[in-house]
Amino acid sequence: MKRIVYREWRLAPARYWGILGVLAVMVGAGLLAFAYMEHEGHWVTGMNNSVVWGTPHVFAVFLIIASSGALNIASIGSVFRKPIYKPLGRLSGLLALALLAGGLMVLVLDLGRPERLVVALTNYNFKSIFAWNIFLYTGFMAIVITYLWSMADRKGDPFIRPVGVFALLWRLALTTGTGSIFGFLVARQAYDAAILGPMFVAMSFAYGLAVFVLVLMFGFAEDRRPIGARMLRRLKNLLAVFVLAVLYFTLVYHLTSAYGAKDQGLEGWLLFDGGVYTTLFWVGWILLGSLVPLGILYHPVRGAEAPWVAAACVLVILGGLAALAVVIIASQAYPLQLFPGKTILESGFLDGVGGQPAPYHPTLPELLLGFGGVGLALLITAVGVRVLQFLPESLADEVLPIDEETIEQPVAKAA
Amino acid sequence: MVTAVSTTRTHAVALLWILAVLTAMPASARSTVVPGSEAAGLGACVEPTELMRRQHMEFIKHQRDRTVHGGIRTSKHSLAGCVECHIGHDAQGQAVPIDRADQFCGACHAYVAVDLNCFDCHAAVPRGPMAGSLAEAARRAVDEAQHGQGAVQP
Amino acid sequence: MSERGTEIDRERRRLLGAAAGAGVALVAPAVVVRALETTPRDAPVDGRVRWGLAIDTAKCAAGCTACVDACARENGLDLQHPPEGAEPADWATQRAVWVRKVRLRDDQTGRETNLPLMCQHCEHPPCVDVCPTGASFKRADGIVMVDRHTCIGCRYCMMACPYKARSFIHEALSDQLSHVPRGKGCVESCNLCVHRRDFGLPSTACAEACAETGHGAILFGDLADPDSAISRFLASEPTRQIREDLALNTGVRYAGV
Numbered sequence: 001m002k003r004i005v006y007r008e009w010r011l012a013p014a015r016y017w018g019i020l021g022v023l024a025v026m027v028g029a030g031l032l033a034f035a036y037m038e039h040e041g042h043w044v045t046g047m048n049n050s051v052v053w054g055t056p057h058v059f060a061v062f063l064i065i066a067s068s069g070a071l072n073i074a075s076i077g078s079v080f081r082k083p084i085y086k087p088l089g090r091l092s093g094l095l096a097l098a099l100l101a102g103g104l105m106v107l108v109l110d111l112g113r114p115e116r117l118v119v120a121l122t123n124y125n126f127k128s129i130f131a132w133n134i135f136l137y138t139g140f141m142a143i144v145i146t147y148l149w150s151m152a153d154r155k156g157d158p159f160i161r162p163v164g165v166f167a168l169l170w171r172l173a174l175t176t177g178t179g180s181i182f183g184f185l186v187a188r189q190a191y192d193a194a195i196l197g198p199m200f201v202a203m204s205f206a207y208g209l210a211v212f213v214l215v216l217m218f219g220f221a222e223d224r225r226p227i228g229a230r231m232l233r234r235l236k237n238l239l240a241v242f243v244l245a246v247l248y249f250t251l252v253y254h255l256t257s258a259y260g261a262k263d264q265g266l267e268g269w270l271l272f273d274g275g276v277y278t279t280l281f282w283v284g285w286i287l288l289g290s291l292v293p294l295g296i297l298y299h300p301v302r303g304a305e306a307p308w309v310a311a312a313c314v315l316v317i318l319g320g321l322a323a324l325a326v327v328i329i330a331s332q333a334y335p336l337q338l339f340p341g342k343t344i345l346e347s348g349f350l351d352g353v354g355g356q357p358a359p360y361h362p363t364l365p366e367l368l369l370g371f372g373g374v375g376l377a378l379l380i381t382a383v384g385v386r387v388l389q390f391l392p393e394s395l396a397d398e399v400l401p402i403d404e405e406t407i408e409q410p411v412a413k414a415a
Numbered sequence: 416m417v418t419a420v421s422t423t424r425t426h427a428v429a430l431l432w433i434l435a436v437l438t439a440m441p442a443s444a445r446s447t448v449v450p451g452s453e454a455a456g457l458g459a460c461v462e463p464t465e466l467m468r469r470q471h472m473e474f475i476k477h478q479r480d481r482t483v484h485g486g487i488r489t490s491k492h493s494l495a496g497c498v499e500c501h502i503g504h505d506a507q508g509q510a511v512p513i514d515r516a517d518q519f520c521g522a523c524h525a526y527v528a529v530d531l532n533c534f535d536c537h538a539a540v541p542r543g544p545m546a547g548s549l550a551e552a553a554r555r556a557v558d559e560a561q562h563g564q565g566a567v568q569p
Numbered sequence: 570m571s572e573r574g575t576e577i578d579r580e581r582r583r584l585l586g587a588a589a590g591a592g593v594a595l596v597a598p599a600v601v602v603r604a605l606e607t608t609p610r611d612a613p614v615d616g617r618v619r620w621g622l623a624i625d626t627a628k629c630a631a632g633c634t635a636c637v638d639a640c641a642r643e644n645g646l647d648l649q650h651p652p653e654g655a656e657p658a659d660w661a662t663q664r665a666v667w668v669r670k671v672r673l674r675d676d677q678t679g680r681e682t683n684l685p686l687m688c689q690h691c692e693h694p695p696c697v698d699v700c701p702t703g704a705s706f707k708r709a710d711g712i713v714m715v716d717r718h719t720c721i722g723c724r725y726c727m728m729a730c731p732y733k734a735r736s737f738i739h740e741a742l743s744d745q746l747s748h749v750p751r752g753k754g755c756v757e758s759c760n761l762c763v764h765r766r767d768f769g770l771p772s773t774a775c776a777e778a779c780a781e782t783g784h785g786a787i788l789f790g791d792l793a794d795p796d797s798a799i800s801r802f803l804a805s806e807p808t809r810q811i812r813e814d815l816a817l818n819t820g821v822r823y824a825g826v
Contacts, residue, residue: 040740041652041740042663046659048662049727053728111754112737112755113720113722114722116719119719120701125703128725184699185729187729187731187732338731338733339673342673345681346670347671348634348666349669349686350661359658480718482767484706486613486767487610487613488767489610489611536717536742537745537747538746541747542745542747543747546746546747548607549747552768
């Protein structure tokens, strides 16, 4: 086993600044969209009094849970003692920070009164799961920064494992908490489910890893650094397991809902009559976001080819956005069941007359704000890997550490 | 008898305020009160002017919590009271929004470049059937605070 | 000096005017000083009262929107206009509504019911539980409302409300009424005409308007007072809460649903 060498991202300046430029434009467009929404009010978005959280929240929640999931690699390396992942720990931490920053930016800039952020940080209702999450997010930032320090500084070595364990527990709480933002809502049929907590944990693993692998592959390809077959196989197998875990939770969630008469209306609508939401569920979440990537990742030939693995990651990410659109938007579009056994014939406030779902049409500013968050996350990552030593020089098979720590110390005894 | 005593004391207090205000205030500052508003005819605000200048936001903030959460409407620091007393009028006698850049709140906030967002939500002119009651409650609170100083305490 | 003199004179006149009234007030503070129709509250609300509504759906007429219109007038909701460039269909989903009429048909029996639906002023309001800043709160007298000073516009309360009672202000407002501050970026809902409560006025705009039409379907009053009209009604008539399964102990009760 060779010593791992970390190097700054060495792209030609023109190429590097070009990438930064594209990301800065994304962030800038997001900020402009925010300025427009903030100046005009939310009427310029598709969000309304029925669907109160829309596209920005899909992006924000995606980025936040992906942030937690991006730290997987660091956790597996230092907590679960798999030395092969250790060279990727630093990138894992950086990406976690960057994605969280991007997600929080979207979340905060969508507020009706974003200038009152300081109010949110100084007035707490400790019964609110949302308030708990504010602590979980800010705490996560601090912990990951400590984690990065312990990984990067020689003096930090003894702290890697304890900090890693703490970070792992914290991010499990964070994603469970994010899922519980929805799971704790007793009012809506699609929520009010404890399973949303663990489901979000599984989602975070899958989406975070997909983002991580994609960023890793791009970063390495640009700088002509090698990723060996061993590492690729590890990563793609891990991703496949996480995608399967999401599918499992999805199955249990919908079976539970479909079983009793109470929620059959919701399930029938979502799975068969929900129009765009049905498409998002079956085509986006299940087919393109889960089954196709699983097919690629477990394919004996394609699964070992980097471009196909990258394609699988892209699909998992798009499927993740579709899944969150279903979880966040479709769940609100389905009318509240105020009067079970009765049909609403008329209403002065869109109460689902005749069972109709609430309308929601995403608008450009919402999308731009969401992409602005993605841009910020990638911008932070791009700057980070350029100025500091986050990326290992090589992930070629021969330089990688062993897969697992064994009971005996790995002493290379040549036969 | 009680009335007479309290009136005299009030006069003394009021006089002190006015004197304090006149000596403490630079001449230029006098013009900040909009001519024609009720306030323009009064010697002092609900607190000494220097205090109002520096701390009006604190007064309003404390009052707002008492009003929103406790339902208390008899505060001399009522924002509706501020608007009522400081509102200016145009040539047609129409009230002019108080946060406009040439009006009482707006002019000063523009001068010191401090964002003023009370009137994002609050009416910038007295409006609606209860505007009178709100103003009246504030006015009475001011009066009672001034008169009550001598009379209520033993 | 002369300027000073006139000022003191004006001040004196005003103070004298006030003192004439205040003199009476000092002797008998309970007596209303001036000819006012209102008595502003001077002590914090407490739990000795719990405001609520009782709605007799049998009396609620199809097609009648008197309560909705009265609420809009009372709270300045009729002053909101679609922003320039807004599609009417979108605006219909984004404008603020504090009370709406709903017409229902029982799927089995075909029986139709009309009712007004508004904030149910729960004893255990989910909107209050979830609000991250505590802006969504329940007053001691049972009124559930939003402190707009600390509302950051996250809309989580709207996600949590089982009754879809809340509205987010999607556009800048300028014509607010003095007694109903409201503005862009905050969430709001029915507050049982809290200004009327605080100034000692009777009833709510909706209940008053309903009574004026002769329907009398909405009864407002103190649920904590067993002798109030609303308590007597609720004690004698079978009523229920909407979404009783959530055990929120709503302050708004319905007969005939």
